[in-house]
Amino acid sequence: MTWREIKPLELIRFDEERWFSVDEWLAATRELLASGARPVALFSQETDDCQRVWTILTGRSAGRLCLTNTVFFLKDRRAYPSLSADFPCMDYFECELYEQTGIEPDGHPWLRPVRSLNRWRKNGAPYAFYSVEGEEVHEVGVGPVHTGVIEPGHFRFQCHGEEILHLEIQLGYQHRGVTELLPRQKLSQQLVLVESIAGDSVIANTTAFCSGLEALGGMSVSLREQAIRGVAAELERVAMHLSTLSGIATDIGFAMPAAAFGALRTGVINLIAEICGSRFGRGWIIPGGVRFDLDSALIENVRRVLDEVITKFSDIEALLFNSPSALARLEETGVVIEEQARAAGLVGLAARASGIPCDVRADFPYGIYRYSSVVSPTLDSGDVYARAKLRAVEIRNSVQFLVEQIENLPASKPKNSLKELAKNSFVIALTEGHRGEVAHIMITDANSNLSKVFIKDPSFHNWTGVALAVRENGISDFPLCNKSFDLCYAGYDL
């Protein structure tokens, strides 16, 4: 066997690891991908004379991941035959590995910048976008500065009249070097950095980071604090799904639900602020548990806000999803069929809307989700309607989960402190953000310091989904398709 099965948060001592040759690593990765596995992470660590590369894919048995590795020696030409031609889901991972380490995927169909555009400029020549030629083909470039207050990203469309033939998405405008900064900071600063990876996925990122630290430092979290982390995660999900639904309504010019969903979201994020002082949950999650407990008055408030949200939500949901004019815009727009979604390796909500069950809370239960399972439904039409409707369904499910949790919070226990981190080890921590799978991989050195952190935002997988969804759609439907995925630029750019 050239791979082994691991669990998320399992401590992996890489000084005891068996290293495989490049060919063995490739064969193992190919075999797993061919059997339907989806990549979770491809990351590397540089040592004095070599570059260690690990691949983590979804496993064959429930709750397990597959790990395989190899070593590229710095003195050799570092290249391997590319996997992307046969497995498009590896595309961005291989580009990222090349950009970070220079290990070249030979025969990669479309090697292009992931974050560092300038690194690719040769002799000052600008990067050449993929282009389509033809008499009536025209090119439209949108961004990175947009007319609305949104994140920067450049979209290059190849169009035939109003129809989109191809979309190339170029990101990296918000690259802040989070993963490079993290190992150099103190714990208190690390938490602030992790909170700012993606402003709307604070809980998902901090929970992943803290649970990784806890696994490395042998620290346990009391059941009550795990439950509160679950409450935080679901509140974030409800708020952000409401926000996306409001955005979808805005993009189809449907003023009533746009305003009403927005108002509901404000109620939820204000509730988060009441608990932890930040509307986006900053400072709530810390290693060992949570910084802010829920007392009976707060629990009462949570229940009241949730009641209000679910009552009003039903009416507005009916208005949006029963309106013929809205359905005419949402249905059969931006379709990603299941086959495409699998090939592109989509995760989270986008995958579930195309009929692929993919939810970390169900597949790799962590924290409170090990005790209280969540329902993670799928829809199979893969269009904007499915992605919008699924959000509505998930809001209901999350509210139900929240009500159950706040009514049965376990008793509190004193926290134990963070011990020294395990030496020469790494762990992979997975959480389900509102977009999908967030992965944090944390590597320690021989002095038990954090030496490298690898972060994967679900958007890293799902931008390909946006590019697929808009094909053969009108260019005027692009904003709607894009909003239905509601991906994160900052989380991708890191």
Next chain:
Amino acid sequence: MVNPDPLSWLAWALFLASAPLLAGIVNKLKARLSGRFGPAVFQPYSELLRLARKETVYSTSAGFISRLAPVIVWSTVAFATLLLPLGRPAAVSFSGDIILFAYLLALGRFFQILAALDVASSFEGMGASREARFAVFAEPIFFFTIGSLAIVTRQYSFETILAGISWGDPLFVVFVSVGMLSLFFLMMAECSRMPVDDPNTHLELTMIHEVMILDASGFDLMLYQYAASLKLLLYATLAALLLNPFGVLGPALGLLVFGATLVALAAALALIETLMARFRLVLVPQFLLFATAIGVLNILIFTFSRQP
């Protein structure tokens, strides 16, 4: 031809001055309907003032068309308004002025499209292409609606056509209600309102009218915005004048009914914009053809009602 009556010209000046108010009323009603407070009804005046004070910046690829077009767009709409009898006989009127009206607005549109192409941006080119395409479908609406009234009344100027409308004739009741409906549709299309275009969107890829003026700034942008609000009032007024309030009810009561009709039209527009999603762009021509069909219906009513 040109009416020497100063009151007609005063009515025209009042019309120009009150145009931004109607847009303000629509915005306010829309905000209230979706549960927001919304900006004050006089907000559009502040916006125009703000733009007028700003410096006008031209793109390096812009030629003289970009400088000329805002003035032409504004003045064609303002001139077209002269042809309407606003409580008083129209300031300018002659037989066949309905044709001049239609093509004055078309001239304004032509220059708007040229100006959009002039800055050589892919966005504005797309907007220009959409505007030109939808104009093809919008033009027949006007001619079938006003044209059918012209055939019925055997008059060919706005003043005489509208004066010929009486509330007593049941035929006119049908005519007027059907005509108002198709003019209302025309208003939605021509003034880039929902469900044809979304005046509030920030998404340049979905815009029609707004994307064409992306490169305009300062005084030029003020003229474009002012012309857009004039156009909205223009079509609403035309629809309200179909009731012939001044001719039937006299000046005082007529003005009241006229104003109430405008507010009712604004409310209908706000209601549609709140309770409806915008059309997919490819479906807009179908919507416009529907409005044209209403105009054709008007002619059919006329043809068959006059049969023995």
